[in-house]
Amino acid sequence: MGAQFSQFFPPRPSFQLDKLPSQKGKVFLITGGASGIGFKIAETLYAKGGRVYIAGRSQQNGQEAIEAIQRAVPQTEGTLDFLHLVLDDLTSIKDTVAAFQDKESRLDVLFNNAGVSQPPLGSVSKQGIELQLATNCLGPFLLTKLLHPMLAAAVPDAAAGTVRVVWTSSQVAELSSPPEGMIMAELTTPPKDNVRNYVNSKLGNWFLSVEMARRYGSNVGIVSVAQNPGAANTNLLRNAKWMKILSWPLLHSAEMAAHTVLYAGFSNDLGLDHNGAYVIPWGRIHQDVAPNLVTAMTLKEDGGSGLAKDFWDFCDEKTRDYC
Template sequence: MSQWSQFFPPKPHFTLESVGSQDGKVFIVTGATSGLGFELAKMLYRRNGRVYITARSNEKGEKAINAIRSAVPDSSGSLSFLHLELDDLSGIKSSVEVFKTQESKLHVLFNNAGVSQPPLGSASKQGIELQLATNCLGPFLFTQLLLPLLEATAKDSSRGSVRVVWTGSQIVELSAPPSGLVMAEVHNPPKDKTRNYVNSKTGNMFLASELARRSKDVVSVSLNPGAANTNLFRHTRLLGVFARPLMYSPNLAAHTELFAGLSGEITLEQNGCYVVPFGRISKDVRKDLVEAMKGGDEGGTGRAKEFWEWCEMMTGKYV
C-alpha cells in the first residue's frame, strides 16, 4: 500500500454505523482528553461501551467526560476517569490496581497517548528521554500489567475480539533507519528530538508485533492513524502550519483506531498486522521493518525482540 495512499487515504469504510452495541464491553483509551483519543472514546460511549479515559490531569479527564456526556446524552454506557502518568514508571502499577478494583474484564486497550518532539533534553521521572519513556516504556509496562486480565477476558470472548492497539506513525516507514532501530540510539538517545520521536514510534510498531508473537489469544496491532490536526503538534507548531493541507480532522483519523479495535476484518490470523488510514490492513509494510519483526528462526533480524527485551529490562522493577 503506497505511502501516497496513506497521505491521501480513501474515506473510511468501517464507521460507527458498522459497530453494534458494545454493552458490557470494557475499553481503556489512554490520552483521551483531546484529539483522536477523545473522538474514539466518544464513539465507543455512543455504542454503549464502558470507557475508561486516562490522563495525568484529573481536571482534564473530568472535563472530557462531561463534554462526551453532553454530546451523547442517550448512551447506556459509562465513562470513567483513570489517573495515569506514562512518564512515571513508579505510578503505573497503582493505576492498574485501581482499574482492577472496578473491572474484572478488559476487551480493548488503546495505547493512544503520546508526545512528539518536546524540547531537547526533556526526560521522564526516571530520567529517560521523554519520547521513549512516554510512547514506549509507559505503554509497555501498562500493557504488561493488564495482560493477564486481557488474556482472561479473551477466554470468555469471541475469538480475536480482545485487543491491544498501539498508535504509531507514518514517519516510521518514511524515516526509520534500516531494520527500524539502531539499538545504540535506544540505549543512548541522540540529541535529536525528531530522531527520538521516530525511534519511539518504531518502538510502538515493534512492541505490537512482538506482543502478537507472544500472546495466543490477544490480538495486538499497530497503526498509522493518519495525519490529524491535534495538539500533538504543540511542540512543533511551525511543522503543523506547513503540514496543515495534508491534515484531517481528529474524528476522521479516529476511524483508523476504531477499525483496529473493533473490525472483524482483523482476526488472530492477522495478529501483529499494521493498519493504515482510515481503516485498512497494510499489505506492503517496508521490507526491512517486516524482517525486523521476525525472529532469527524465521529469517528475520530479531530487532523487535531486542527492543522488547530492552523494555523488559527498563521496566522490570516496576512490575
Template sequence: MGGQWSQFFPPKPTYTEADLATQDGKVILITGGASGIGLEISTMLYRKNARVYIAGRSEKNARDAIQAIQAANPSSTGTLDFLHVELDDLRTIKSCADAFKAKESRLDLLFHNAGVSQPPLGSVSKQGVELQLATNCLGPFLLTQFLLPLLQQTASSAAPGSVRVIWTSSQMAELSAPKGGLIMDEIRSPPNDKGKNYTNSKTGNIFLSAELAHRHPASTSGIVSVSLNPGAAATNLFRHTPLLPYLAWPLMYTAKLAAHTQLFAGLSPDITVNNSGCYVVPFGRLADLRQDIVEGAKRKEEGGLGLAGEFWDWCEERTRDYM
C-alpha cells in the same frame, strides 16, 4: 512510494460508527482519551454503550471531557470514568492498573493512544529516559504487562479476535526509520536529535505490537495485537511544533477522521486471531509495512534480525524495578 502516498491522501473510512454494533458490556481503556483522537474514539464507543476509561495525567481535563461526552450523548447506557496515569513516570503505571482492576473484572480493548512528539531537546522522563521513548514505549509496555492477565481472562470467554491491544505508531516510522527499523545503540544512548528519537519511539510501537503477537500468540492467549498509523491529525500532539500543522495543512485531517483508523484497528472483523501483529493505515485499512521493518521485527530463527525482541527486552529491563 504508492503505499505512502495513499497514507498522505487516504480514501474515506472503511469502518465507521454505522458499522459498529452496540458495545454493551464491553470494557475499554484509552490512554489520552480526553483530547484529540482519543476523545473522538472515547465518544464513539461511549455512544455505543461501552464502559470507557480515560487514562491520563489531568483529572480536570478528563472530567471536563467526560461531562461534554455525556451531555452530547444522553441516550447512551455506557459509562465513562477517569484513571490517573503519567506514562513518563513508571511509578504511576501499577497504581493505574490496580485502580482499573479494582473496578472491572474484564478488559476488551486497550488503546495505547497517548503520546508525545518532539519535545525540547534534553527532555527526559521521571526516570531519566529520553521523553519520547519513555512516554510512547516504556509506559505503554509496562501498562500492558500489568493488564495482560485480565486481557487473557477476558479473551477466554469473549468472541475470538475481539480482545485487542492497539499500539499507535506513525507514518514517520516508515518514512524515516533506518534499515531494519531500529539501531539499538540509539535506543540505549539516544542521539541529540528529537526527530530521530520520535521516529525510534514510533518504530518501537510497531515492534512492541509485533513482539506481543510473538510472545502471546492470539491462538493461545486470545489477545490480538495491532499497530497503526492513525493519519496526520491536527491535535495537541503538535504542541511542541506549533508551526507544523500550518506548514503541512494539505496533509492534516480532523481528529474524528483519524479516529476511524483506531476504530477499525479495535473493532473491524477484518482483523482476527489469524493476523495478530498486523498494521493498519488511514482511515482503516490493513497494509504491508516496509519490508526491511518486517524483517527487523522477525526473530533470527525465522530469518529476521530479531530487533523487535531486543527492543522488548530493553523495555523489560528498563521497567523491571516498577513491576
C-alpha cells in the same frame, strides 16, 4: 511509494463509526482519551453502551472530557470514568492498574493512544529516560504488561479475536527509520535530534505490537495491532509548531483518524489470523510494508534480524523494577 502516497491521501473509510454494534458489557481503556483522537474513540464507545475509561495525567481535563461527551450523547447505557495515569513516571503505573482492578475484572480493548512528539530537546522522564521513548514506549509497555491478566480474563467469553491491544505508531516509522530499522544504541544514548527520537519511539510501538502478537496470540488469544491513525490536527504537535504549520494542508480531523483506530479495535478483517497486522488510514491492513522493517520484525531463527524482539527485551529490562 504508492503505499506511502495513499497514507497521505487515503480513500474514504469503509468502516463507519455509526455502524459499530452495541458494546454493552464490554470494557475499554483509552490512554490520552481526554482530547483529540482518544476523545472521539471514547465518545463513540460510550454512545454504543461500553464501559469506557479515560486515562490521563489531568483529573480536570479528564472530567471536562467526560462532561462534554455526556452532553453530546445524552442517552446511552454506557459509562465513563477517569483513571489517573502518568506514562512518563514508571513508579505510578502500578497504582493506575490497581485502581482499575478495583473497578473491573476484565478488559476487552486497550487503546495505547497517548503520546508526545518533539518536546524540548533534552526532556526526560521521571526516571531520566528520553521523554518520547519513555512516554510512547516504556509507559505503554508496562501498562499493557500489568493489564495482561485482565485482557486474558476477557478472552474466554469473548468472540475469537475481539480482545485486543491497539498500539499507536506513525507513518514516520516507515519514512524515516534507518536501513536496519532501529539502532539500539540510540535508546541508551539518544541523538540530539528530537525527530529521530520520535521515529525510534513510533517504530518501537510497531515492534511491541508485533512481538505481543507473537507471544500472546495463539496461546492466549489476544490480538495486538499497530496503526498509523493518519495525519490529524491534534495536540500531539503542540511542541512542533513549525511542523504543524508546514503539514497543515495534509492534516485531517480527529474524527477521520478515529476511523483508523476503531477499525484496528473492532474490524472483522482483523483477528487471530491477522495478529500483528499494521493498519493504515482510514482503516486498511497495510499490504506493502517496507522489506527492511519486515526483516527487523522477523526472528533471527526465521531469517530476520530480530530487532523487534530485542526492543521488547529492552523495554522489559527497563520496566522490570516497576511491576
